[in-house]
Amino acid sequence: MRDLLIVLLVLGVLPSAFRHTYVAVNLWTWISVMNPHRLTYGFAGDFPFAAIAAVAALMSLIISKDDLKLPKEKAVILLVLFVLWMCISSAAAYYPGESFVQLKKVIKIQLMTLIAFAAIKERRHIELFIWVNVVSLGFYGWKGGFFTISTGGNARVWGPPGGLIEGNNEIAVALIMAIPLMNYLRTVVEHIWVRRGLVMTMVLSAAAALGTQSRGALLALVAMGAVLWMRSERKFAMGIIVVLAGVGLVAFMPSAWEQRMSTIAEYEQDGSAMGRINAWWFAFNMANHRITGAGFEAYTGELFAAFAPDPLDVHAAHSIYFQVLGEHGYIGLLLFLGIWVSTLGLAGRLRSQTKNDEELKWLFNLAGMCQVSLVGYAVGGAFLSLAYFDLPYNIVVMVVAGHGCLLAHRRAEARKVVMPSTKEFERLSSNRRVNLPSSG
Structure with missing residues (x-):
């Protein structure tokens, strides 16, 4: 069925x-x-x-x-350059055959991202795009949230099998990134039951993220809560809501969850954390050795023996930053970071230019929530290999499309000023008529 x-x-x-x-x-x-x-x-x-x-x-x-038409925004240009550089690093990879297999998967995602840049232009396009992302992840928010509640937080939440967010850490960060987008939709929908459903989805998604028992997810939630509070116009009320929601969710989780979260401050005694640090050193040494990095699929015993402090502890990068650094070198990392920095900057300008315009309040809220979502990705992504996941790039599309809507609005306003109405045109024309003297 x-x-x-x-x-x-x-x-x-x-x-x-x-x-x-x-x-x-x-x-x-x-x-x-x-x-x-x-x-x-x-x-x-x-x-x-x-x-x-x-x-x-x-x-x-x-x-x-x-x-x-592809917009000429800095984030779009940097993304194109990043894709081209990944092609170069794959051609120069230690294992070019395996690297090209992964490159084809990444190229598909980025090609669709570029098509999205060209296709998504209007407010209705943007909000439909947000709804698709929210519903896609909100399903797992409801599923994982109820699972966490029914098991008392004692069982771990996992993502859908076979995808980039299959792991507990990956689905946690994806859900956390979706929460601000849900909040944006809550501010623009008119039906009260839809708003209530979105609030419920936000709560269940937060519960599901905690239920993954991902330490990176906890840090991302804290960072996002702080940014949400700073973005709020009513900081006192928002502060109370964020604190109460956080305390309520954390209080529900079992002691085993608390013990796992406490290892954040005791990473030297955590084998998983030390394995990640070993992989980070591997990526750092690899980037220092080769300008193009190692290419995709480089986490092998052979390369760890040459570049890692502990050659026997072979791990994936478990960090979007070290993942890109090890696979594509410093140039790749600079292009990757440039995408997010330029997007955050564009969202900031979008907020400042629409702050006092009631007609464009939706753009103000959209830009703010996209910033919050990217903060969740920046913090949570520091602890997992999710550099090529669709959602962060979809958020770039939302910001760029939002800026395009602002520019289109300004052009429309300018045309109203330049082109007078029909009656005004007739009045101006009559005032400029000159009565010629008669020949008699």
Whole structure:
């Protein structure tokens, strides 16, 4: 039944996806972020739904009559350069065959990100895109939140099988990043029950993130709570809400969870933490040795024996920063960081330029929540390998598209000032008429 439902949903959306690129982008996003086919038990589990959505997006570029143009924002340019540099580092990789296999997966995500930049232009496009991301992850927020509550926090929450967020740490950061987007939607929807549902989804997603028992998730939640408080116009009320929510969720968790979180300050005695530090040193030494880094799929005993302090403790990078550093060198890391710094800066400018405009309040709130979400990624991502996950790049799309909406609004306002109304034009014309003297 689940298999048939997924197939019918995809087939139902495909005709519109061929006609409108932004629909194809949303179909891809739903499949890529949520992995709904992985929740089935039959033929749909291995069906290439993502490839179908990608083909629909590429075909729509030819068929669609929509205005498709890549914005010339700094974040977009840096992303293109980052992709090109990953191609270079893969060609120079220690294991080029394995590296190119991973590169193809990353290229698919980034190609769809670039198509999203070109297709998502209007407010309705942006908010539909946000809804797709929120629903895709909110499903796991409800599922994981109720699981955490029903087990008293004694069992660990995991992500959907077969995807980038399968692990407990990965699904935790993904859920945390989605919470600010849920909060944005709460500020713009009109139906009270939809708002209440979004609030419930936020609470359950936070509970699910804690239920993953991810220490990075706890740090990300704390950082996001601090930014939410700073962003609030009513800091006293928001401070009380954040503290009460945090205390309530933490108080619910069992003593085993508290003991695990306490190891954050005792990392020297934690084998997992020391393994990550060993992998970080490996990435640092690798970047110092090769300007292009090691390429993808470089975490092998052979390379750890040459570049890691402990050659026997082979770990993945477990950090978006050291992951990019080890795989693509310092140039790759600078381009990667540049994407996020430029996006945060663009969101900040968007907030400052819309702060006192009631008509553009939605842009002010959107930019702020995107900043909060990226703070969660910056902090939580410091402890897991999630450098190529779709959601952070989707948030870049939201910010860039939001800035495009602001520019379009300004152009429309300028046209109103420059072009007078019909009556005003007639009045101005009559005032400028000159009565010529008669010839008699």
